[in-house]
Amino acid sequence: MAFTPFLFMVPHVPHHCDTSWIRAVGPNLTxxxxxxxxxxxxxxGSYEQCSMYSPVDWDLDSIMAYGLNATEKCSSGWVYPSAEPPSLLTEVCNRFLTHRGWGREGTPKRLPSPAIPTVSSFFLPRIGRRPVILISVFLQGLFGVGIALVPHFYVYMAFRCVVGASVSGITMTILALATEWIGVSSRPKAVLTSHCCFAVGQMILAGLSYGIRNWRLLEIAGSAPIFAFFFSIQLLPESARWLVTKGRIEEAKKALQKAASVNKHGFPLPGLTLAFCILKLKPETQAKSGSTLDLFRKKHLRNVTLIMSCAWFADSLVYYGLSLNVTGFGLDVYLTQLAFGAVELPARLCCIFLLQWFGRKKSQAVLLLLSGLMCLVITGIPEDQPVVITVLATIGKFTATASFSTSYVYAAELFPTIVRQTGVGLCSMSARVAGIVAPLIRLLSEYHRAIPMAIFGSVPVVVGLLCFLLPETRGADLADDTGAAAPELRWVPATHWKTHRQGNREKK
Incomplete structure (x- = not known):
């Protein structure tokens, strides 16, 4: 929840331009x-919230007799009702905008999300999955709580970027870790079940935001619980498959032995991708590291990278385009947030069966098409039908969520182990770009209310058609290299393993 409360930290509150300049000539005015x-x-008949009459150097009698005619945008900031709970807008953003003179530019819009750098794609191939998860969790909790104490907008933006990078590191690393430990048949269940936690977080967020109106307390309540993760550090394993690709065979053996002891199974371990005997595991050639360039050197990887990056961009664009617009559908913001969170849970669960029945390619393409079509239909619904718009938006959020979940599973299976996190990192970076662009596209509603939804709808429709060019990965095992020589993972039947183990006992 660390990156989501922003919608509720900057609620829309009644405000007007600061016109205290007139107090110099009329100190006794009410x-x-x-x-x-x-x-x-x-x-x-209500006061304009972001326009004011231009200040003049007249006396009060002249102002009252002739009145003021020329208008301008707020030049000295805004005034908010003192009865309203403190928010990020009133405590931090307003001081920043006023100091920078942005009030002269126009209306204080909801600020776009800061850029979220994706750093895990560079660190993971070097230090592994487990350390990055632990570092990302620590940074998310530390800087998430720190945001509640920031005095200035620049500090807020810096802390928010660190939190965003940490969230990306956690989600992508968990994806890689789950993909590399779980077998083909159970992989969608494992990945998408973990995604259900996102849906639960969205619903909890609606309740927290409704009950906690102070933005600083809300930030603490949404960030501090992440520290509880450290109680389960010992349960988090390193990826045995990643260790093998790095030539760290002994460490891979220990990881598999620990998994076997916990699961009370011999080898091969049921459900594990690494279905081979660790005692016979030997690299035929020296382990090779992957790089970003590897994704573009080979034609098949280049096509996968470009199309999947577009798919993640489209997923993120429609997902955040709908999520950030919870205040624009005409119903209560907390109720809409709750509905959006509630619809994500069945969306992610249904996605498990869709991937098993129809495969990755068809599911990805059709879900993108449906999410785009819902947005396009919304553009034709009159504004005086908020219930209809909200229902369509909820359906669009359902399909967008399912499409996003599909992208995680699909991308992890398309990229080889040595460049898996790099490839997923590039896709995630593309999604972050869409997350930055989404609130900016919403500003186009100033020209026509249908423009943002038309963009949010047309992009996933086009990308959905491109997804039909991708290969199907249902039922296929993970690739470990890009086609060059790599460690060979030898399969040894379970009977061989049992016989070998018996022989060792007899020797002893």
Missing amino acids: EEEQLNLTLPRDAE
Whole structure:
């Protein structure tokens, strides 16, 4: 939940331009008189929230006699009702925008998400899966709680970027770890069951945000629980497959032996991708490391990288395009957030069966097409039908969530072990770009309300068609290298393992 409460930290609250300049000539004016003289009204008769009459150097009698006509954007910041709970907008952003003079530019919009760097794609091939998870969890908790204490917007943005990078590191690393430990038949279940935790977090977020209106306390409540993860550090194994590709055979043996003892099984271990006897595991050639360039040197990997990057971009664009618009569907923001979180749970669970029945390629393509079509249909629904719009948006969120989950499983199976995290990292980076672009696209609603949804809908439709060019990976084992010589993982039947183990006991 560390990156999601931003929607609730910057709630829409009534505000108006700071027009205290008139106090210099009319110190005895009441608040209502001040506002009547300095603020224009909109078509509904309410004070404009982001426009004011231009200050003049007249005396008060002249201002009251002739009135003010010329208008401009807020030049001295905004005033918020003192009865409202403190929010990120009123405590941090407003000071920043006023200091920078941004009030002259236009309306204080909901700020776009900061760039989220994807660092795990560079560290994972070097230090392994387990250390990156632990480092990312620590940084997410530390800087997530630290955000609640920030005094300035620049510090907030820096901390938010670290949290975003940590979240990306955790999600991608867990994906690689689960993919490399779990066998073909159980892989979607393992990966997508872990994704259900995202849905649970979304629903908890709705309740937390409703009950905790102070943004600093909300940030602490959403970030501090991650530290509980450290109680289960000893249960987190390193990827045996990754260790093999790095030539660290003894460590791979120990990891598999530990898994066997915990599961109370011999070898080959049921459900494990590494279905071979560790005593016969020997690299035929020296282990080779993968790099980003490997993804583009070979044609098949280049096509996979480009299309999957586009798929992740489209997934993220429609996912965040709908998620960030929870305040724009006409219903209560907390109820909409709860519905969006609740719909993710069945979406991720249904995705397990879709991947088993229809395969990865068809599921990815069709889900992208459906999520895009829902957004396109919304563009034709009148604004006075909030329930219809919310229902369509919820269906779109369902398909977008299922598509996003499919992308995780699909990408992990398409990329070889030595470049798996690099490939998934590039895809995730593409998704982060979409996450940055999504709130900016929403600003186009100033020109026409249908423009953002038209973009959110058309992109996944186009990319969904491209996904039909990808290979199918259902039922296929993971590839370990890009086609060059790599450690050979030899299969040894379970009977051979048992016989070998018996022989060792007899020798002793």
